[in-house]
Amino acid sequence: MSRPTRRHAIGATAGTLAGLALAGTAHASTPPATATPGATGNGPAGHQDHGAPEPFDEVFQGRRIQGAPSTGHMHHGAGYAVRIDGQELHVMRNADGTWISVVNHYEPFATPRAVARAAVVELQGAALVPLA
Amino acid sequence: MAMRKNQADLTATEKRRFVDALLQLKRDGRYDAFVTTHNAFIMSDTDSGDRVGHRSPSFLPWHRRFLIEFEQALQSVDASVTLPYWDWTVDRTPSASLWAADFLGGTGRSRDGQVMDGPFAQSAGGWTLNVRVDGRTYLRRALGAAVAQLPTRAEVDSVLAMTTYDMAPWNSASDGFRNHLEGWRGVNLHNRVHVWVGGQMSTGASPNDPVFWLHHAFVDKLWARWQAKHPGSPYLPTAGTPDVVDLHDTMRPWNNVAPADLLDHTRYYTFDSAA
Numbered sequence: 001m002s003r004p005t006r007r008h009a010i011g012a013t014a015g016t017l018a019g020l021a022l023a024g025t026a027h028a029s030t031p032p033a034t035a036t037p038g039a040t041g042n043g044p045a046g047h048q049d050h051g052a053p054e055p056f057d058e059v060f061q062g063r064r065i066q067g068a069p070s071t072g073h074m075h076h077g078a079g080y081a082v083r084i085d086g087q088e089l090h091v092m093r094n095a096d097g098t099w100i101s102v103v104n105h106y107e108p109f110a111t112p113r114a115v116a117r118a119a120v121v122e123l124q125g126a127a128l129v130p131l132a
Numbered sequence: 133m134a135m136r137k138n139q140a141d142l143t144a145t146e147k148r149r150f151v152d153a154l155l156q157l158k159r160d161g162r163y164d165a166f167v168t169t170h171n172a173f174i175m176s177d178t179d180s181g182d183r184v185g186h187r188s189p190s191f192l193p194w195h196r197r198f199l200i201e202f203e204q205a206l207q208s209v210d211a212s213v214t215l216p217y218w219d220w221t222v223d224r225t226p227s228a229s230l231w232a233a234d235f236l237g238g239t240g241r242s243r244d245g246q247v248m249d250g251p252f253a254q255s256a257g258g259w260t261l262n263v264r265v266d267g268r269t270y271l272r273r274a275l276g277a278a279v280a281q282l283p284t285r286a287e288v289d290s291v292l293a294m295t296t297y298d299m300a301p302w303n304s305a306s307d308g309f310r311n312h313l314e315g316w317r318g319v320n321l322h323n324r325v326h327v328w329v330g331g332q333m334s335t336g337a338s339p340n341d342p343v344f345w346l347h348h349a350f351v352d353k354l355w356a357r358w359q360a361k362h363p364g365s366p367y368l369p370t371a372g373t374p375d376v377v378d379l380h381d382t383m384r385p386w387n388n389v390a391p392a393d394l395l396d397h398t399r400y401y402t403f404d405s406a407a
Contacts, residue, residue, distance in 0.1 A: 090175055090265075090336075092175075092178060093179075094179060094304050094305075094316070095179040095180070095301065095303050095304050095305035096304070096305055102171070102174065102175060102265050102335060102336040102337075103265055103266070103334070103335055104334055104335075105174055105326070105334065105335055105336045105338070106315070106322075106323040106324075106326040106327050106334060107278065107279075107323070107327045107334065108316075122334065123266055124244060124245065126266040126267045126268045127266060127267045128265065128266050128267075129264060129265055129266055129267065131175075
């Protein structure tokens, strides 16, 4: 009997994360393109054009997550800013088009929305610290 | 000459002295300076721009120098201490002695990920997280939660078999040994271990968890094993590469040491075994 993995949890619109620390059915070999559940409106898995991703603005597990192209003072002009409850989440685009954040730095996700949702799960309600 | 040992072989006294030295560096503020440095490089190293500590050929020499500096700080507290390494191909479960209460403590509780035992638990009082990406000040882990399996010896061997150190574009898209060891490509070794531990180890502030040093000491040992296996394969690139640390370029933040100075670990320390 396998419990829901974090990736399943990210795809869920609701549900408790209790017992998450004991879950463990995800496969390390899962490519980033499939790291995002298909039913979340993230666009075609594994396909990225080289423009900035679409903006988004939604409430996910009680947190407001937003993403939009940016011309601000992002590190190295990343060109896209993500916020959780108004606080900026440092994100980075990998050469293959996948995304990471400072909260999930070693695990690529297909889109900025997916990386924002993963950060919400990881934060368990905690607030981000402002970027240095 | 310092000798780095497998953490599984440490005596109770060696474990205690290592932990006490960590706690002392934490108390006097020197520990957090290492966390700050690491997170700064995590956020500034990019595939399309300047990259030094990560996603680049200098990932291995940069962390080698970073660990030497940290080990020297430990030795300024207790000269008998050296960095142990964690062979995660062997000690693969949360029941390994590494995670016992007399060493690093275990996984986090399910409610909030908080580590509840060992010297680095919040309740022990000596390990408040100051350099962090969110508001939580306690050490967190979720061993095996986000990814089920640590890398195997066979997976490590498949990466050690690669004959070329690194390749253009010299970033997270590269083929070759460095990027497969770092884990942005292929079976995923180093990155996957960060994800397996979870908690702060998943973040840019990963050195907040003392296992960071034991993980990187083993990654460093794998580099040494690769060199022994491929004596004719040099560090690459050698010169003239934009945004990338070539063989004789000095590396930030030290600005006085180049990959060429760090290729031979025996100038600084030895290992307890070659395997």
